[in-house]
Amino acid sequence: MSSKDDEEGPASTLPRRQLGRFLRDWREKEALTIDAAGKLADLSRSALQRIETGRNQRIRKQDVKALCELYGVPPEEARMAVDLSALARRKSWYHAYGGLFSDTFNMYLGLEASARRLTQYHEQIHGLLQTPDYARALISAFYRGGDPDEINRRVELRMKRQAMITRKRNPLELELLLHESALHRNIGGPRVMAAQRRHLVEVSKLPNVTVRIQPYEAGSTWGILHGPFSIMEFETNAKGKPVEPPIIYLEGGPSADVYLEKPEEVQLYSELASDIRSSCLDEVRTRELIRRVTKEYEK
Incomplete structure (x- = not known):
């Protein structure tokens, strides 16, 4: 990433939002109100609130250190939080992060947990819809040995994580646009695949979950191999406006993940999702196809 990228344009909201969630979770874990924590860390209520909501564009390292000490954050996690505060000041529309340090600061998991709606195109079953055996086969293949x-x-x-789609209060709205190849790609063997397909049928019946298959005969959308992507949308305020801007997530696989915030790029992927959606089977025909494929492989 060039120095010019760092100097031009508004600072990314992603590291600020991630750091804010981390500090808020630790404050709540310590049962401190935002007023009490602010006084103890020598910060005004509004200043701490801006940090926790990711709206403070000039986060000071000493404030992050003070808050981590106040909350009793382990030294290694506190160090990573301070490093994250430095990223929060970087100015660029393109963000490539390798999981962002650790599970503690995993960028994707933090965004997913706070999202209101998630639209994803993929050629594998989404993690929120996986069976334990399917997930274990995928994870074991990635972390070989x-x-x-x-x-x-x-x-x-x-x-x-799957509790996000099954919880009674404000469950995540998930739309999975799944390429038909995912039904045939052998993950974990025939028994695991059969159970995964059956589970996919059942979970797709949830009112907040939509699963639609893009069949082979649909060809290539826009004539390109675009790969998997996710569109993450967040809560709205009383006026119906998003409290956080939408994010495009591009899974990096063995390399760094990519996050896009630029409005025209979000719009581009929204249009791509719309065109993929138009070539997908409807929900009823999707379930029929999954059941048919399952029976074929069980012969």
Whole structure:
């Protein structure tokens, strides 16, 4: 990323929002009100509120250090929080982060947890709709030779994330535009795939979950191999305006993930999703196809 990129344009909201969530979670863990925490850290209520909501464009390292000390944040996590405050001042529309340090500061998980609606195109089953065995097969393949306990921890974390679509209050609205190849790609073997397909049918019946298959015969949307992407939208205020701008997430696989905030890029991917959607089977035909494929592989 060039120095010119760092100097031009408004600062990214992503690191600020991530840091704000982290500090807010720690404050709440310590059962401190925002007023009490502000006084103890020598910050006004409005200043701390701006930090926690990601609206403070000039976050001072000493404030982050003071808050971490106040909340008893472990030294390594406190160091990463201070590093994140430096990223919050960087100015660029293009953001490539390799998970952003650790699970503590995983950019995608933080955004997903606060999103109101998630639209995704993919050629694998989304993590929120995976069975434990399917998730374990994917994670084990990525972390080849990894510690079994660490793999189990990652599977457990993925399963816990699924509460976002099943919770009674404000469940995440998930729209999965899934390429048909995902139904045929062997992940974990026939038994695992059969269970995953059946689970996909059942979870797609949730009122807040939409699963639609883009069949092979649909061809290439826009004539390009665009790869997987997610559109993340957030809560709105009393006036119906988003409290956080939408984000485009491009999964990096073995390389760094990419996050896009620029309005015209968000619009571009929204139009791409719309065109993919228009070539997908409807929900009823999607479930029929999944059931048919499952039976074919069970013969």
